[in-house]
Amino acid sequence: xxxxxxxxxxxxxxxxxxxxxxxxxxxxxxxxxxxxxxxxxxxxxxxxxxxxxxxxxxxxxxxxxxxxxxxxxxxxxxxxxxxxxxxxxxxxxxxxxxxxxxxxxxxxxxxxxxxxxxxxxxxxxxxxxxxxxxxxxxxxxxxxxxxxxxxxxxxxxxxxxxxxxxxxxxxxxxxxxxxxxxxxxxxxxxxxxxxxxxxxxxxxxxxxxxxxxxxxxxxxxxxxxxxxxxxxxxxxxxxxxxxxxxxxxxxxxxxxxxxxxxxxxxx
Numbered sequence: 001x002x003x004x005x006x007x008x009x010x011x012x013x014x015x016x017x018x019x020x021x022x023x024x025x026x027x028x029x030x031x032x033x034x035x036x037x038x039x040x041x042x043x044x045x046x047x048x049x050x051x052x053x054x055x056x057x058x059x060x061x062x063x064x065x066x067x068x069x070x071x072x073x074x075x076x077x078x079x080x081x082x083x084x085x086x087x088x089x090x091x092x093x094x095x096x097x098x099x100x101x102x103x104x105x106x107x108x109x110x111x112x113x114x115x116x117x118x119x120x121x122x123x124x125x126x127x128x129x130x131x132x133x134x135x136x137x138x139x140x141x142x143x144x145x146x147x148x149x150x151x152x153x154x155x156x157x158x159x160x161x162x163x164x165x166x167x168x169x170x171x172x173x174x175x176x177x178x179x180x181x182x183x184x185x186x187x188x189x190x191x192x193x194x195x196x197x198x199x200x201x202x203x204x205x206x207x208x209x210x211x212x213x214x215x216x217x218x219x220x221x222x223x224x225x226x227x228x229x230x231x232x233x234x235x236x237x238x239x240x241x242x243x244x245x246x247x248x249x250x251x252x253x254x255x256x257x258x259x260x261x262x263x264x265x266x267x
Contacts (some may be wrong), residue, residue, distance in 0.1 A: 002048035003207060003226060010096055012051065015089075016041050018057060019100040022088045023060060024127050026081050029086040033066040034129025041100065042125040042182075046207040049229035053098035054237050055180060058129065060106045071106045098236075103181075123249050142198045146189035150264050153186065153257045160254055164247070172246040179253055184209060187225050190260050191216060193267040218263065224256040 006012070008065055020037065021059050023091050026038045027035055039059035040051045067248060089099055110116040111134065114154065118134050136142075156179065165173045192198030206229060213222035231252060 003049055003210070003230075006045045006048045007136045009045060012053065015093060015096050015098060016100050017198075018092050019058065019085070019089055019102070020060075020125075022085050022129060023102065025088075026084060027062070028128055030248060032067055032129070033063045034132050035060060035062050035125040037061070037127060038124050039196070040205065040243040043123075043203075043205040046205060048233060049210065050205045050207055052229055052232045054101060054240060055229070055232040055236065056101075057103035057181070057266060058100050059103050059105055061105040061107050061124075063129070063131070067108050073105060074111055076223075079202060109187055115149065117145070117202060119148055119201065120199075136199050139197055139199060143192050146192040146198060147264065147267075149188050150186060150260065153261050156182070156192075157254055157257050160250065164250060168243050170243050172250075173240055176246065179207065182254070183225070183256070185215060186260055187221060188258065190218070190221070190264055190267075192202050193264065221256065221259050221263070224252055224259065228252045228256065240262065 005045065013264075024035075036059055040056045041058040043050065047053055058204060071222050073114045080163070086099060086104075087196075090096065118136065120136070121131070121133050123130065145258070160175075163178075164172065168174065184206060188198075191201055191209070191212055195201065196228075201209070206225070210226050213219075213225065228249065231245060231249050235242060235249065238245055
């Protein structure tokens, strides 16, 4: 089944580019060796599941000059930075479709983490500095780590009703944010059990992941994966308020994770 094309591609790309330039202004004079961007915000968009405003993060990876436990420790500084970002953004695009939502990733501890899979150099967008990308792990090691990280799906499925029972409308954004980052990685980690080079899966956009899931015989998982992001577009167009859409999304998440759990037990 064909997935609809991305709407307003040029406008959304412009908003992301301006947002990145503002964050570059904010971070260049900090004690940061380099910064780069990964993820759906900078990958090709072949269909509307490849980027969803509000739902999709702009993943900004920061390598600090010194190894500190936290990226930022001054609350006033953080307040000023976040307000500067929002103010400058709307000064430049008053009628923006969205304010790109950033996720800052502290690279220093990740570079010491055996479960961290670094990107390929060609798959990142450098914001500033000269990134030092460590070599990719052995493919068998990536496959093994992916399998281990899928073990946590059981607890998520069991806890989901309690996470949702006392929330309505925009309050449901909190649990969705906690789960959203797991959707694409969980599908990729299942697919990695079936391919010779699992490291290449992480370079795919979501349309590519959807197509590869179908090629590997995971039609049901592919359909749930697609429906998740299509319904997230509906949620965005409801101003992130529609309780009914939220629960349709959470039902899709539960079914997706249950199918992944069943499939990984057979691989």
